[in-house]
Amino acid sequence: MTSWAVRGIELPFGTAPRQWWIGESGSVHDAPLPDAEPLPGRYLLAGLADAHAHPAVGPGPSGPVARDRSAAEDSLRAWARAGVTLVRDAGSPRGVVLDVEPGPGLPVLHAAGRFLAPPGRYFPELLGDPVPEPDLVRCGLAEIGRGASWVKVIADFPDLAAGTGPEPTYPIGAIADLTAAVHQAGGRVAAHSTTALASQLVAIGVDSIEHGPRLDEAAIADMASRGTAWTPTLCASLGQLDNPDLPPESRRKLEEARERLTELLPLAVRLGVPVLAGTDVVGSIPREVALLVQIGLEPAEALAAASTWPREYFAAAAASDIVTYHNDPRADPAELTRPAAVIVGGTRLL
Ligand SMILES: [Zn+2]
Numbered sequence: 001m002t003s004w005a006v007r008g009i010e011l012p013f014g015t016a017p018r019q020w021w022i023g024e025s026g027s028v029h030d031a032p033l034p035d036a037e038p039l040p041g042r043y044l045l046a047g048l049a050d051a052h053a054h055p056a057v058g059p060g061p062s063g064p065v066a067r068d069r070s071a072a073e074d075s076l077r078a079w080a081r082a083g084v085t086l087v088r089d090a091g092s093p094r095g096v097v098l099d100v101e102p103g104p105g106l107p108v109l110h111a112a113g114r115f116l117a118p119p120g121r122y123f124p125e126l127l128g129d130p131v132p133e134p135d136l137v138r139c140g141l142a143e144i145g146r147g148a149s150w151v152k153v154i155a156d157f158p159d160l161a162a163g164t165g166p167e168p169t170y171p172i173g174a175i176a177d178l179t180a181a182v183h184q185a186g187g188r189v190a191a192h193s194t195t196a197l198a199s200q201l202v203a204i205g206v207d208s209i210e211h212g213p214r215l216d217e218a219a220i221a222d223m224a225s226r227g228t229a230w231t232p233t234l235c236a237s238l239g240q241l242d243n244p245d246l247p248p249e250s251r252r253k254l255e256e257a258r259e260r261l262t263e264l265l266p267l268a269v270r271l272g273v274p275v276l277a278g279t280d281v282v283g284s285i286p287r288e289v290a291l292l293v294q295i296g297l298e299p300a301e302a303l304a305a306a307s308t309w310p311r312e313y314f315a316a317a318a319a320s321d322i323v324t325y326h327n328d329p330r331a332d333p334a335e336l337t338r339p340a341a342v343i344v345g346g347t348r349l350l
Pocket of ligand 1 (some may be wrong): 052090281
């Protein structure tokens with residue numbers, strides 16, 4: 001059975017139920033397809049998307065730990081069963097995720113290859129071989145040559161040896177050269193930033209800001225005119241506020257960040273910045289959607305950030321990706337943990 005009959009409300013913005021039929025290639029029809037299998041569920045989505053994931057990184061007792069290719073595939077399979085049909089891998093140790101072969105039961109994958117950071121400026125176990133500034137362009141292009149569609153540059157980070165807070169890792173001109181070279185080669189650049197450097201990264205033309213708690217209104221206006229995406233990864237930051245053992249100073253900083261984001265994320269959505277849900281190492285899509293609602297996005301917008309907006313931004317092909325729910329996840333994002341049916345690339349997983 002390779003075609004499906006669905007009757008329900010199309011998420012994230014639909015309001016009225018309708019009936020339609022979806023063919024094997026993802027083609028949508030208003031008239032019945034022969035032998036179409038009816039799907040359960042009254043709310044329908046073309047799959048969830050995770051725009052900042054690390055299938056080859058896991059949480060460890062003292063920081064993130066590297067995983068191998070088969071563990072990365074296991075994660076991707078589990079995410080697909082949970083309704084995630086599109087994943088951008090935001091960097092993997094030694095670029096191991098580039099070796100994952102597409103196949104039935106796996107989400108569509110856009111991978112960034114290995115992390116680009118100079119010595120001592122990223123988690124050592126994840127960084128592997130550091131990338132000194134003179135090698136930045138060459139190493140970025142090498143990842144594109146290995147099949148990466150994105151390049152992940154750690155643009156600011158604490159100096160781990162000195163124990164100081166985050167500051168720029170490379171001169172901005174070096175990241176500009178990397179960005180120009182990657183664009184020339186047909187790839188895109190995702191920049192990790194947690195400092196005010198983010199506005200300069202936008203100005204030199206990186207394609208997405210990862211985290212970005214120090215973006216400001218001017219940078220967001222610039223992102224809107226350039227089409228720069230923002231993946232705020234709230235689970236990895238604001239999610240920590242749920243931890244009762246969080247040191248008071250960290251709590252104060254995160255509460256400050258939450259206040260800024262409550263202004264800036266709804267502004268970004270209003271201006272048309274592609275705001276994308278991403279889980280990083282510690283989060284989940286239902287939790288990220290809930291946090292996006294908490295900081296002021298409309299529930300339908302928060303769901304769009306985890307589905308249709310990234311599908312548009314990553315130009316996801318019209319594969320047969322369908323996820324249905326019995327109850328409206330806009331009323332409660334926890335509904336996203338209880339899909340009624342999951343079809344990924346034409347393969348029914350639930
Ligand atoms: Zn990350």
